[in-house]
Amino acid sequence: MNLFAKESEVLAPLATGWFLEHAWLIPVVPAIAFALIILIGKRLPMKGSELGVLSMVASLVLSAGAAYQWIQRVNSAAEEQFVTPVIKSWSWWQSGGLDFGIGQHIDGLSIVVLFVVAFISTLVQIYSLEYLRGDRRYTHFFAALTLFSGGMLAMVLADNMILFLLGWEIMGLCSFLLIGHWWEEDANSRAALKAFFTVRVGDIGLLVGISMLYFSANEWTQENLGVSGFSIRGISAWALSGEPNSTVIMIAAIALFIASIGKSGQFPLHTWLPDAMAGPTPVSSLLHSSTMVVAGVFLVARLYPVFFVGLDILGSGGNLIMIIGGITIVISAALAFVQNDIKRVLAYSTVSQLGYMMLGLGAGAWLPAVFHIFTHAFFKACLFLGAGSISHSASHHSFDMKRDMGGLRKVMPITFATWIISTLALCGVFPFSGFFSKDEIIDNVGNNGYNTFMIIGLLGAFMTAAYMTRATYLTFFGEPRGASAGHATHDAHDAHATHDAHAINDLHGPHESGLLITVPLMILSVLALGSGFLNATPFGESWERMKLWVEPRAIEVVVDAPSGGPGESLIVNLPSAEESHSKSVCGSATPETGVCYAPQLQHAKFKWSKAMISMAIVFLGIAISWIMSLLLFTKRDPRLVGLTQRVKVLGLGHNFLVKKYYLDHLYEKVIVHSVAHPISRAAYWFNQNILDGILHGFAKSTRTISDWVYKNVDQRVVDSTVNNSATFTKSVGTAAQPTQSGKVSQYGALLFSAAAIAALVLVIINT
Amino acid sequence: MYVNQFLFLASVLFCIGVYGVIARKNAVLILMSIELILNSVNINLLTFALRNGSTDGHTFALYIIAVAAAEVGVGLGLVLLVYRNKKTISVDDLSEMRG
Amino acid sequence: MIAQNIGFWIIAVLMIVAALRVVTTNNVVHAALWLVVVLAGAAGQYILLAAEFVAITQVLVYIGAVMVLFLFGTMLTRARIGAESDLNNSYKKLGIPVGLIMLVAMGLALTRSFGAEKLPDSAKVVSTQEVSDQIFGPYLLPFWALSFVLLAAVIGAIVLARKD
Known part of the structure; x- marks a missing residue:
């Protein structure tokens, strides 16, 4: 059957340009900068930080150019034309x-994330110039930060899964370095290890998923597209071709999603994210807004066809991605209520927002989820940098809201203003960016028929508004407490005071931070306010820029009747319509081959009535939380203070939250202890009782038998035989008895004997 | 010539090598026994290369020879170091890992 | 064919005897010399298997270089040139059943799998060029990895054996 696009002959070629063709330079620049910082950084006047900042600025310029030219490319396409990604690949x-390739795959999704990553990285590096001034590992910090951004950028524009995996792992390594930047403190290095190992659990899933996809897709992609089974384009097309075995693609999708759970801190593996706050604040900001945690969401968005087909998105009443996303939204939002550390509140808020993205992806709201990545990056980075600004200049390096903050709105007007804007954006209040993305997700989830999950989304919005109000109240309103009131007390939460040389800052009380800190804050808050208008659905079709630029477009594909007469061609929307998939699966295709690359998705129609309901819920959350905070923290209302101590049920719930649902206990105490300890104990017991027992018993019983023979049989006849057998048994016994000798050759002997016996058993079984 | 005559020769050499690794306690002699094992593998590879009419086996045999050379170099370096520190190369005396 | 078969059996018997001596002799230097016999025999078998280049490499690398290393190692660790009594473990008898079990396992597997299958008679000798095309073509990456292994081994051996 010959498939080709209706207008393939008349379509004008798509516009391209230098920046699009050379987008691969974007991660190369930071990589080179990393090498330079390591090699010569310490000898430079600014200790290598200038190289990091310069490389990120260069990446930002390159990605901005690429974004501009991508928009031109989209505009040059015809109305219904599929905008082919700019793919370059080298062996x-x-x-x-x-054959392992390396190359770039530039489409709307990668353009969005590239731009966000480069932008946030640049601001974070500028911010770090001031925040980490005088740190003892200043140069190494910038080296790791630069490589971290480079890894994320490489992952985002990867054209195949091998390069994707490379970027993914570089990020994992650098996050370990950065979270454990102040590794002298035990808690910090533990947090770094926890982050590393938790994410590694998920990484196994990524390896399994990539291998499965390669071995099942390679043949098809080689035949139809001439690319290997690692290619993202090939895998997407293969997933939608109706070719793959549904079980195989389901297991592959689940394996990949496990990787996403680990990286994006989704429900069972979210415990590493709040601990990752042990790193310097700029790191938390970068990690939580645009890189690292977004990588998991990006993986789902990138290989969306695999998840779409494998997990049967839109085809069933709920799927793994939605369920995990929904659970994550609620449980992490609940955890944010009991945190006193401002960064931990933000950390749980990140986990919760990532849950929204997953929920959106799982519910078929691809574009709103991607748009939420975009807007969330700005306001979350702004919130984290704001928290850093407070601890840097006002609260004496403490992040404890209850002890060292309060009443800061007057002394830190800029930080306060940017914080409020970002908080409103996070809560999803109307003109701010979060409204346009988060509400879109909730709206689309409901529109696609998942009413339960829409309610979960609304509940999450309510909780978000409430805990952010609580944090804002504790930080900026009420009476100044602790360090922010001028009491320079050292305490256990003093995360890095000993490492910083802020002697001057430490001498006087709270004040506004310097320009290197406030300028990034202001830039980010402007974007937190404005970036939502890029896809402002309430104002009509012409405002939906993001949808136009990012979402793959559907085209009609003409299918030639196999042997029909001339002119007997039928127009179908999807080449694979005859296959097992429904009509809505495949929406866009390339003119050349008629292969689909992305599923066709529905968009919810915006209604003010629905938006009003969610707005009302948000305001309700803010109001209730405000009143509660006022009563609890300022008025010290006797009915509320100590409520958790007095009412047993509430106390239990509170404790349950404070202990983080006992998940850490489950992982560390129960699983590690119950699995590792019994195994080692059982092995020891087996060694002591069974093995030794057998050997002793063997030797002893032979002795007994030989004694019996010695006594009962004529000594002169069988004397020599008995003696020999006893000696032989004894020698075997002594040879095999001491199994814990530490002798290498003995271990070798045991290894080889086990292997020999196993080999013999295998050979005999396989007759 | 039968395929099996070469393969049998290789397995006999392999088993002798395994016996050597278990029975010897002089480190240099253990290394020699390992060389026996590696050579038996090479015979296998080349037999299968001839049987299947491909040259992949030759490539791998060469790689194994190179790896064996590296292994002997490092192995003897270790033996020298052990000798210098302990005045013995009997592996049974190196029981710091005793459990 | 007959000549090749006779050659095979002579070399094979020689190799097995020499290999047994390597693992049983009480003299380290003798063991090294018996090992030379095994390696040379292996080179002969490679030629019978139409692998000239591998055979030559075997002679150059193993008999030339590796054996010299072994003899140096023996001398530098001041092992006695004469016979020694404590070269073996106290439980060396364990090795005999292990070796025999392995032999039985492999023998069973081989007889079952290849039975009386014969090698192709008119085997063309594999030329060096074919081997190099393989190495520098599809198997270039392992070759690189191997170069690194050798480099690391050279550096490692120097670091380990240096006196300071």
Whole structure:
């Protein structure tokens, strides 16, 4: 059957340009900068930080250019034309038939994330110039930060899964370095290890998923597209071709989603994210807004066809992605209520917002989820940097809201203003960016028929508004407490005072931060306010820029009747319509081959009535939380203070939240202890009782038998035989008895004997 | 010539090598036994290369020879170091890992 | 064919005897010399298997270089050139059943899998060019990895053996 697009002959070629063709330079620049900082950074006047900042600015310029030219490319396309991604690929290495490529895959999704990552990284690096001034590992910090951004950028524009995995792992490594930046403190290095290992649990899923996809897709992609089974374009097309075995693609999708859970801190593996706050604040900001945690969401968005087909998105009443996302939204929002550390509140808020993105992706709201990545990056980075600004200049390096903050709105007007804007954006209040993205997700989830999950989304919005109000109240309103009141007390929460040389700042009380800190804050708050208008659905079709630029477009594909007469062609929307998939699965295709690359998705129609309901819920959350905070923290209302101590049920719930649902206990105490300890104990017991027992018993019983023979049989006849057998048994016994000798050759002997016996058993079984 | 005559020769050499690794306690002699094992693998590879009419086996045999050379170099370096520190190369005396 | 078969059996018997001596002799230097016999025999078998280049490499690398290393190692660790009594473990008898079990396992597997299958008669000798095309073509990456292994081994051996 010959498939080609209706207008393939008349379509004008798509516009392209230098920035699009050379987008691969975007991660290369930070990579080179990283090497330079490591090599010569310490000898430079600014200790290597200038190289980091310069490389990020260069990446930002390159990605801005690429974004501009991508918009031109979209505009040059015809109304219903599929805008083909700009793909370049080189052979990286090959071995015995396997070919690993390296290259770029630039489409709307990668353009959005590239721009966000480069932008936030630049601001964070500028901010770090001031925040980490005088740190003892200043140069290494900038080196790791630069490589971290480079890894994320490489992952975002990867054209195949191998390069994707490379960027993914670089990020994992650098996050370990950055979270444990102040590793002298035990808690910090523990947090770094926890982050590393928790994410590694998920990484196994990524490896399994990539291998499964390669081995099942390679044949099809080679035949139809001439690319290997690692290629993202090939995998997407293969997933939608109706070719894959539904079980295989389901398991692959689940494996990949486990990787996303680990990286994006979704429900069972979210415990590492709040601990990652042990790193310097700029790191938390970068980690939580645009890089690292977004990588998991990005993986789902990038290989969306695999998840779409594998997990049957839109085809069933609920799927794994939605369920995990929904659970994450609620449980992490609840955890944010009991935190006293301002950064931990923000951390749980990030986990919760990532839950929204997952929920959106799982519910078929691809574009709103991607748009939420975009807006969330700005306001979350702003909130984290704001928290850093407070601790840097006002609260004496403490992040404890109850002890060291309060009443800061007068002394830190700029930080306060930017914080309020970002908080409103996070809560999803109308003109701010969060409204346009979060409400879109909730709206689309409901529109696609998932009413339960829409209610969960609204509940999450209510909780978000409430805990952010609580945090804002504790930080900026009420009476100044602790360090922000001028009492320079050192305490356990003093995360890094000993490492910073802020002697001057430490001498006087709270004040506004310097320009290097406030300018990034202001830029980010402007974007937190304005970035939502890029896809402002309430104002009509012409405002939906993001949808136009980012979402893959559907085109009609003409299918030639196999042997029909001339002119007997039928127009179908999807080449694979005859296959097992419904009509809505495949929406866009390339003119050349008629292969689909992205599923066709529905968009909810914006209604003010629905938006009003969610707005009302948000305001209700703010109001209730405000009143509660006022009563609890300022008025010290006797009915509320100590409520958790007095009412047992509430106390239990509170304790349950404070202990983080006992998940850490489950992982560390129960699982590690119940699995590792019994195994080692059982092994020891087995060694002591069974093995030794057998050997002793063997030797002893042979002795007994030989004694019996010695006594009962004529000694002169069988004397020599008995003696020999006893000696032999004894020698075998002594040879095999001491199994814990530490002798290498003995271990070798045991290893080889086990292998030999196993081999013999295998050979005999396989007859 | 039968395929099996070469493969049998290789397995006999392999088993002798395994016996050597278990029975010897002089480190240099253990290294020699490992060389026996590696050579038996090479015979296998080349037999299968001839049987299947491909040259992949030759490539891998060469790689194994190179790896064996590296292994002997490092192995003897270790033996020298052990000798210098302990005045013995009997692996049974190196029981710091005793459990 | 007959000549090749005779050659095979002579070399094979020689190799097995020499290999047994390597693992049983009480003299380290003798063991090294017996090992030379095994390696040379292996080179002969490679030629019978139409692998000239591998055979030559075997002679150059193993018999030339590796054996010299072994003898140096023996001398530098001041092992006695004469016979020694404590070269073996106290439980060396354990090795015999292990070796025999392995032999039985492999023998069973081989007989079952290849039975009386014969090698192709008119085997063309594999030329060096074919091997190099393989190495520098599809198997280039392992070659690189191997270069790194050798480099690391060279550096490592120097670091380990340096006196300071």
